[in-house]
Amino acid sequence: MIPPNQHRFGIDHPVVSVRNHPEAVEKYVRLGFSPSPISYHPWGSVLTVMMFENNFIELIGIDDPRKFGTGEVDGFCYGRTLGEFLARSEGLGLVSLHSKDIEADFAAVRAAGLPVQQRVDFRRKVTAPDGSPDEAVVSLGMVMDPELGDVSNFLCQQHRPEFIWRKDWQSHPNGATAVEEVVYVASDPTPLEARWSKLFGADNTNRVEGHIExxxxCGRLVALTPEQAEAHFGSVGLPVSYTSKPHGIALQVRVRDLKVVKQLLSENGVVHAETARGIAVTPAAAGNTVIEFAE
Incomplete structure (x- = not known):
C-alpha cells in the first residue's frame, strides 16, 4: 500500500532514539499505540514503528554495536551515527522526508543549496502480510547540516511500500491517525527558517504567532523559542537536553477522540496534562520526547 496523501518531502517518519528499546516499546503500548513487530537494520539497530495512513513514528535503539560499519558509504554508517546520538542523549532526532524518486529528489535538494552527504541503499528482513519471509528495500539520502546538528533530515524511499504501509498496523487503541507536527526548540530559529524555506518553499514556511512553521x-515542522516551548509544554516538562543547538522536543499526534485518550492514559497510569491544543504526556513516558495528542 502506498500512502495516499504523501508526496515529495512530506514528513515520512520522525525517529525517536532510545537506549532501552524493549522498555520504550512497552511505554508506547501504555500510550495506546500498537507497535509493529520488531525488526532490525543491517548496521546493528533495532526498530519498531507506530504506523499511520500517511506517516509513522520510528522507535529505534541499538541491538548489536558490533555491526556498526555494515553498509558504510564514504565513512557514514547510520548505526554508528545512532550510537553517537545515544551516547549524548535520547529522544527526537532526525526526521525522514518522503521520496518516491530518491535520485531526482536528492538532486533537487542539492540544487536548492542544502548540504547533502551520502546516498545509502539497504535491505532489511521483514515478514510479508501472508506470513512469508521477505525483504524491505530502502534508499536513503542524507541531508545533514553540521551547524544544526540533530535538526537535520534524510530522504527515504520505500521500494516495496506494501511491506511498510500495512493497513493491519494502523489501528491503535488511542485512535491515533497521523503525525501532525514535529516540534523543535531554538534560541534563534532563523537558520531553521532558512533551511525549511529551501526544502519546502518560502510560501510554505511562515512565522505564525511568533514561531516558525x-x-x-504531510504534517508541519514547528520551531519554538525556549520561552514558547516552556509556555506550551510546561505542564508536563521539557525533555532533558544535552545541547544548546536547536533540537527536537515533541510530536503532535492526531487522534479521533481526546476523551478516549484521556481515559486510556489514566487507566494505564501514564502521567499527562492538558495543553492549549490537547493532552500531552511527560518526556519520560515516551523516550525523552513529549507526545501531544490533538484532534
Missing amino acids: ANTG
Missing part, C-alpha cells in the same frame, strides 16, 4: 504537505 513549515507545511511539508
Whole structure:
C-alpha cells in the first residue's frame, strides 16, 4: 500500500532514539499505540514503528554495536551515527522526508543549496502480510547540516511500500491517525527558517504567532523559542537536553477522540496534562520526547 496523501518531502517518519528499546516499546503500548513487530537494520539497530495512513513514528535503539560499519558509504554508517546520538542523549532526532524518486529528489535538494552527504541503499528482513519471509528495500539520502546538528533530515524511499504501509498496523487503541507536527526548540530559529524555506518553499514556511512553521504537505515542522516551548509544554516538562543547538522536543499526534485518550492514559497510569491544543504526556513516558495528542 502506498500512502495516499504523501508526496515529495512530506514528513515520512520522525525517529525517536532510545537506549532501552524493549522498555520504550512497552511505554508506547501504555500510550495506546500498537507497535509493529520488531525488526532490525543491517548496521546493528533495532526498530519498531507506530504506523499511520500517511506517516509513522520510528522507535529505534541499538541491538548489536558490533555491526556498526555494515553498509558504510564514504565513512557514514547510520548505526554508528545512532550510537553517537545515544551516547549524548535520547529522544527526537532526525526526521525522514518522503521520496518516491530518491535520485531526482536528492538532486533537487542539492540544487536548492542544502548540504547533502551520502546516498545509502539497504535491505532489511521483514515478514510479508501472508506470513512469508521477505525483504524491505530502502534508499536513503542524507541531508545533514553540521551547524544544526540533530535538526537535520534524510530522504527515504520505500521500494516495496506494501511491506511498510500495512493497513493491519494502523489501528491503535488511542485512535491515533497521523503525525501532525514535529516540534523543535531554538534560541534563534532563523537558520531553521532558512533551511525549511529551501526544502519546502518560502510560501510554505511562515512565522505564525511568533514561531516558525513549515507545511511539508504531510504534517508541519514547528520551531519554538525556549520561552514558547516552556509556555506550551510546561505542564508536563521539557525533555532533558544535552545541547544548546536547536533540537527536537515533541510530536503532535492526531487522534479521533481526546476523551478516549484521556481515559486510556489514566487507566494505564501514564502521567499527562492538558495543553492549549490537547493532552500531552511527560518526556519520560515516551523516550525523552513529549507526545501531544490533538484532534
